[in-house]
Amino acid sequence: MGAFFINHINSKVSVAALDKIYKEKGFLDPFVVSMGDYQLRLYKKKLLDVQNFIQRESISLYACGSIVYNKYNYEKSLKALLSDYSAGKIDPSALSGNYVLIFHDRKINKIEFFVDPAFIKNVYFDKVNRVISSDFLAIIDAVDNTFTLNRTAVIENITTGHLISPDTYVNEIQKLDKVNVKELAVDFTGIIFNVIKPDIVSNLTSRNDAIDHAILTLNSYFLNVASLSNEFGAHIGLTGGFDSRLLLMLGKKHISRLVTNSFWRPDSKEYLHAKELAMVSGKKFFSYEEKPFLKPEWNKMLDTSFYFYDGQIRSQNRWDEIFSLPEYTSGIAQEHYVGFHGCGGEQYRNADRFLRPKSLRSYIQYQWMFKQCKDPFLESKLKWEIYSNIEIKINRLMGFNISKIDLLLLKRIQNEIWNPANRTTRLNLLNQQQFYFAPFAEYEVSHSAYYYTPFLGNSLSFQIDMMRRLDNELAKVQTNYGFNLIEGEPIKFYFIPFIVNLLPDQWFHSIYFRLKKAQILSGNESQKKLNENSFFRELSNKIDLTSILNNINLGSGLISMNHLLKQLNGKVNL
Structure with a gap:
């Protein structure tokens, strides 16, 4: 439920190193079990003393992540999954969450490993040493060999803020995705890897049908998770945008034991609108407004985030923000242990004001590589090396070679x-x-939302109409964008993007970064620390690291990467 680690019995793995890294990450007392030629270490969630496995006479289920099945609470979900798996009749449409499910039939020595079909759950593997885990750092520390730095992946990460699978920071470890999951059984003999995919309804003939279907799909989802949510208590973090508001509308309708919170600073529009949404919904609201959370010393934050984030650095997951600390996230939940995250909500709107197809090359350059920061590359050869790797990985995951993006x-x-x-x-x-x-x-x-795309138009109106139908009162609360959902978008929201879309991406990109001075004061100390790192000293002739360091979107990631490489020194050859 909290973490897992699987290794082949002949793998050179240090149990002492495993215990040490998981203790640093906050996990204690694993459940250890043999499964044929493999051993599994399974850890409970840190805040919940809830058993995450079911064992029967000959067959067992071990779970990691968040799972709900057939509207049951957690314990009944696991029991029903095991029962239906044994009978060969798991219902994919009744299974919600982001998870790993491991079934072991001892009678026929069969191990079947399922990951959620959206691959939200992070899973890492070293196929040479036959180790697979929810934790990148656990593999690094436990496996008895030295790894080599994946230089291309590190550069992709610090210049874009993202890292596309299967790449990780070392060449020997990959991240599981929808392509390599089909190939992994060759390297992990005795384990079947699979996903449980529901069928997708596609016969939508009108905009009204699409909106009705979107609302029905989300209502069904929240009906499925309501029992678990009421058992442990649910919480939703609010902003003044669209997606947390949509979550609140659905949560308010289906979950009785629900509270809200916000990590935004009290003087921000986001915070004020979040607080008003909570008041209108009638749900309790918590923040650190009255008793501020004490921010730890800088290096202490980096050390804590290193373990909490499993060494993963992303632009939307900053190590230097207090809301990234485990003490903060547990405190703001107010003893409610089912949370909801709004990522993916942009599928209900054309927020990009995407009016015409564009080339994959233009998309990668200006929407992926240089969207958060102007082009920092000093060496053209390196820039196109990173571009080529991103292009290969996007085509690989899409399943075909893309020329134009619609x-x-x-x-x-x-x-x-x-x-x-x-x-x-x-x-x-x-x-x-x-x-x-x-x-x-x-x-x-x-995947259902893909069929709404023809009805999105060039605006936010599809999602606005969804929310108007769901909860008229919450729709009246002002958004961060200067309007409420009952009024809808002002005409300028249609007109300005139309003008912008007439510009070539390269022109818009150039103008945007001249007008926007998105900077932070990083100070000389951060620059000095980068200069002490041999990897960054070498890279400084090829990438303008100072421009990244001073960028509000990517500067934090560069500092975090410097900390990560120091922590990995000795286990990873730089």
Whole structure:
């Protein structure tokens, strides 16, 4: 439920090193079990003393992540899954969450490993040493060999803020995804790897049908998770945007034991609108406004985040923010242990004002590589090396060579590549502590939304109309964008993007970064620390590291990467 580690019995793995790294990560007392030629170490969630396995006479189920099955609570969900698996009749549409499920039939020595079909749950593997785990750092520390730095992956990460699978920071460890999951059984003899995919309804003939279907799909999802949510208590973090509001509308309708919170600073629009949403909903609201959370010393934060984030650095998951600390995330939940994350909600709107297809090359350059920071590359050869690797990985995950990207393909890339490459990283760290779901990003919900794409138009109106139908009162609360949902978007929201879309991406990119001075004061100390790192000293002739360090979106990631490489020194050859 909180973490797992599987190794072949002949793998050179240090149990002492495993115990040490998991203790540093906050996990104690694993359940250890043999499964044929493999050994499994399974850890409970840090905040919940809830057993995450079911053992019968000849067959067992071991679970990690957040799972709900057939509207049951957690214990009954596991029992029903085991029963239906034994009978060969698991219902994919009744299974929600982000998870790993491991079934072991001792009678015929069969091991079957399932990961959620959206690949939200992070899973890492070293196929040479036959180790597979929820934790990248556990493999690094426990396996008895030295790894080599994946230089291309590190550069992709620090210049874009993302990291697309299967790459990780070392060459010998890969991240599980929908391509390599089909190939892994060759290297892990005796384990069957699989996913449980629901069927997707596609016969939508009108905009009204699509909105009705979107609401029905989300209502069904929340009906499924309501029992678990009421058992442990649910919480939703609010902003002044669209997606947390949509979660609140659905949670308010289906979950009785629900509270809200916000990590935004009290003087921000986000915070004020979040507080008003909570008041209108009638749900208790918590923040650190009255008793501020004390921010630890800088290096202490980096050390804590290193373990809590499992060494993963992403632009939307900053190590230097207090809301990234385990003490903060557990405190703000107020003893409610089922959380909901709004990533993926952009599938219900054309927020990109995508009006015409664009080339994959233009998309990668200006929407992926240089969207958060102007081009920092000093060496052209290196820039195109990184570009080529990103292009190969996008085509690999999409299953074909892309020439042009239309709105549907954009939504697929956002759901199937961007989410796992960046935003759902936070979901994984929160799942170490408690149950945490991302309804919009899950397979059935997100893949159903592809069929809404023809009805999105060039605005936010599809999602606005969804929320008007769901909860008129919450729709009246002002958004961060300067309007409420009853009024709808002002005309300028249509007109300005139309003008912008007439500009070539290269022109817009150049103008944007001239007008936007997105900087932080990093200070000389951070620059000095980078200069002490041999990897960054070598890289400084090829990439303008100072421009990244001073960028509000990527600067934190560069500092974190410097800390990560120091921590990995000795186990990873730089």
